[in-house]
Amino acid sequence: MIRTAKPEELDALIEIIRITFEKVSIDKSIEDHFGQLTGMPWIDRKAADIRRDLAQNPQGVFVKVVDEKIAGFITTAIDRDFSTGRIPHLAVLPEYQGKGIGKELLHYALQYIKASGMKLMRIEVLAHNKGAFKLYREFGFEEVSAQLHLAMPVSKYKSL
Numbered sequence: 001m002i003r004t005a006k007p008e009e010l011d012a013l014i015e016i017i018r019i020t021f022e023k024v025s026i027d028k029s030i031e032d033h034f035g036q037l038t039g040m041p042w043i044d045r046k047a048a049d050i051r052r053d054l055a056q057n058p059q060g061v062f063v064k065v066v067d068e069k070i071a072g073f074i075t076t077a078i079d080r081d082f083s084t085g086r087i088p089h090l091a092v093l094p095e096y097q098g099k100g101i102g103k104e105l106l107h108y109a110l111q112y113i114k115a116s117g118m119k120l121m122r123i124e125v126l127a128h129n130k131g132a133f134k135l136y137r138e139f140g141f142e143e144v145s146a147q148l149h150l151a152m153p154v155s156k157y158k159s160l
């Protein structure tokens, strides 16, 4: 069953991100390169992102429930000014992956975006995340641009 997430499920969603996003988080990559420069672990930053998704569009966060457990979830953001629906986060717990749940969640979210009257759907994916990229391509998403993420400790900056 897929249903709208409940506000009190925030911690469960963050835990799913902790388990699934280690290899696909830009903040985790920065932490691996430079350590915890900001004093905050990558998951805290990600947790703030999920909290923001829930706060800004609570009716657009959907969970897949299997045997009364949240197996995965997806968040959406609706930008009416630019008639665009975004998918900021999609995650399925490893033990439930490869069973079609990611596909099901994506269909659910895209139907919601369509029903919201948007004209465009957008998703960002890291280049090495081949599984997610394949999934999006199968849905019809097209690659329009690629981006590199650069970072540097402020202490390394040589000022004039």
Ligand SMILES: CC(C)(COP(=O)(O)OP(=O)(O)OC[C@H]1O[C@@H](n2cnc3c(N)ncnc32)[C@H](O)[C@@H]1OP(=O)(O)O)[C@@H](O)C(=O)NCCC(=O)NCCS
Residues within 6 Å of the ligand: 020, 021, 024, 090, 091, 092, 093, 096, 097, 098, 099, 100, 101, 102, 103, 104, 124, 125, 126, 129, 130, 131, 132, 134, 135, 138
């Ligand atoms: C990406 C993710 C949500 C897919 O969830 P899932 O439930 O395993 O996906 P499904 O079982 O519905 O698979 C759907 C399609 O995704 C693609 N896919 C998913 N995982 C894949 C993998 N590891 N390798 C190759 N293709 C993969 C396939 O095209 C698959 O379709 P197919 O089975 O017809 O070939 C899940 O792997 C995940 O949570 N990953 C970590 C977090 C993440 O990367 N999120 C997306 C950030 S942009």
